[in-house]
Amino acid sequence: MTRSASETKTAILVAAREQFARHGYHGATIRAVAAAATIDPAMVMRYFGSKARLFEATVTIDLELPDLTSVPAGQVGHTLIRHFLTRWEQDDTLVILLRSSIGDSEIAERVRQVFLQQVAPTVRPAAEPSSATRRAGLVATQILGLATARYVLELPPVVAMSHEEIIAWVGPTLQHYLQDAGFLGTHPTDVAQ
Numbered sequence: 001m002t003r004s005a006s007e008t009k010t011a012i013l014v015a016a017r018e019q020f021a022r023h024g025y026h027g028a029t030i031r032a033v034a035a036a037a038t039i040d041p042a043m044v045m046r047y048f049g050s051k052a053r054l055f056e057a058t059v060t061i062d063l064e065l066p067d068l069t070s071v072p073a074g075q076v077g078h079t080l081i082r083h084f085l086t087r088w089e090q091d092d093t094l095v096i097l098l099r100s101s102i103g104d105s106e107i108a109e110r111v112r113q114v115f116l117q118q119v120a121p122t123v124r125p126a127a128e129p130s131s132a133t134r135r136a137g138l139v140a141t142q143i144l145g146l147a148t149a150r151y152v153l154e155l156p157p158v159v160a161m162s163h164e165e166i167i168a169w170v171g172p173t174l175q176h177y178l179q180d181a182g183f184l185g186t187h188p189t190d191v192a193q
């Protein structure tokens with residue numbers, strides 16, 4: 001069976017996504033991708049040049065974040081966690097990126113860029129203004145921590161929870177991070193006293 005260049009490239013990307021999802025960045029190999037795509041490994045290199053460039057082509061991230069300006073102030077946390085649960089479960093690219101970022105500084109930098117370019121600008125307008133960037137960072141810790149526990153480590157109690165249960169538990173925490181006026185205004189040493 002002869003494939004066109006476009007079909008070959010698509011087959012490589014599909015195989016690479018599967019290999020990166022299953023084995024992470026370090027565990028996936030060009031040979032395994034080529035075998036899954038039923039082509040010679042040299043073809044993978046011809047189209048993508050390196051494993052890093054193949055990963056970059058495979059893992060493009062658009063979080064498709066909602067416009068939070070139209071969400072009632074008390075529902076922003078719930079809206080965010082609902083959105084992220086849906087995105088994590090509809091797009092295995094996010095799990096690939098998260099799994100691969102653990103222990104790889106280049107991929108971790110990619111996760112940071114997703115935060116800086118997509119999450120922070122979306123969350124900032126919904127946050128208490130004097131500390132909006134910090135608050136956006138704390139929102140990211142909850143979302144990434146939940147995703148790591150549920151989709152990477154697959155912790156049984158977290159995996160067993162329904163979306164509605166997670167939203168009910170995590171939504172108020174995100175809301176607290178975003179809008180509690182006194183939350184970040186106090187210096188940690190003042191709280192300890």
